[in-house]
Amino acid sequence: MVKITPIPAFQDNYIWMIQNGNHVAVVDPGDAAPVISTLQKENLTLDAILITHHHNDHIGGVQNLLKEFQTQVFAPANESFDFPHQAVRENDLIQLPNLKLNLSVLDIPGHTNGHVAYYGLNHLFCGDTLFGGGCGRLFEGTYEQLFNSLQKLAALPDETLVYCAHEYTEHNLRFASLVDSKNPALINRITLTKKVRASNTPSLPSSIGLEKETNPFLRCEDQTIASALGLQASDTITVFKTLRNMRNNF
Ligand SMILES: [Zn+2]
Structure with a gap:
């Protein structure tokens, strides 16, 4: 059985740990210290490090992890890294036999040019591309x-669990309610997220189905959102652009 748990890092990062028995892989270890202490405490073997993109809060711990553990690093082919790694791109399949898990690689550029996601067994690790509600x-x-x-991520099955690299959900949903305030799924998600965050529990994983219902960046074709922006007559990309720019200053 594959089990996935967040290792919190910095202010709001999650380093996702994929575990099967004593074997683990970690996604985007921006900091080595919390990973090392988790592995030592639970006596786990680090089989692989998966990198979604080159930002330091996602790769900052790799060198120190490689000093401690002999492990394989997978990182996007279209970005450069100063640690040894296997370059991965769209359609590659990463086999982690000790975890009984295969992950396929999806190219999802935008946040950075080479950003990739890892997808397998109904789990999606999408780094800084898709966030809870944003x-x-x-x-x-x-x-x-x-x-x-x-859109590529939204085309995955609704039940796909979404593991984002930051805890931004509550703030994102507040933004979403500016443009989609009557959406019952959004109203419901805001209530549940508030409750969960009040007890300091992660709001993640989310699911593709929930994101499609509540995340305005996946709902740019919705007339309610276009109207809230005064863009009824505009194309979807314009709605998306406007939303993204508004969110930058929110
Ligand atoms: Zn980033």
Whole structure:
């Protein structure tokens, strides 16, 4: 049985730990210390490190983990890294036999040019591209790229569990309610998220189905959202662009 738990890091990062028995893989270890202490405490073997993109809060712990453990690192082919790794791209399949898990690689550029996601067994590790109720900032790519990447993730089965790299859900949902205030699924999610966060429990994983119902960045074709922005006559990309720019200042 694959079990997935968050290792909190920095202010709001989650380093997701994928575990089967004593074997684990970690996604985006921005900091080595909390990973090392978790592995030692539970006597776990680190089989792999999976990197979604090159930002330091996602890779900052890799060098120190490699000093402690002999392990394989997978990182996007379209970005450069100063640690040894296997470059991965769309359609690659990562086999983790000790975890009884295969993960396929999806290219999802936008937040950064080479950003990838890892997807398998109904689990999606999407780094800083899709967040609970929101999406990542555009640092390197174009609006079209980020929009298409989000659409690619939205096309995964509704029951897919979504493991984002930051706890941004509550703030994102507050933003979502500016443009989609009457959406009952959104209202319900805001209530549940508040409750969960009040007890300091992660709001994640989310699911693709829930994101499609409540995340405005996946709902740019919805007339309610376009109308709230005064963009009834505009195309979907314009709605997306406007939303993303508004969110930058929210
Ligand atoms: Zn990032």
